[in-house]
Amino acid sequence: MLGVSVASRSPGGVADGVMxxxxxxNGAPxxxxWVGPVLVGVLVPNIADGRITFDEFLAGSSR
Incomplete structure (x- = not known):
């Protein structure tokens, strides 16, 4: 797992406490x-025709 913890809020950035x-x-990046131990969202990229879009899956599980 490559994780980045963000300590401060910046315009367009991630809120405090979010990792x-x-x-x-499923074999894709x-x-x-995460907010603490709770998984709050998953974004899976789709690459087709030279474009990248994201399928978003919301979650509510804990580590």
Whole structure:
């Protein structure tokens, strides 16, 4: 897991206490959003026709 913990709020940034990690989900890279031990969101990129879009999955599980 590659994790980044953000300590301060900045314009367009991530709020205090939020951690973002990059993980493999079903064989694809995904960006996971955590608040403490609770998983609050998963973004899985789709790459097609030279464009990147994201499928968003909301979660509510704990580590």
């Amino acid at each position: 973002v990690s990059i993980e493999e989900v 995904a960006l996971l959003g």
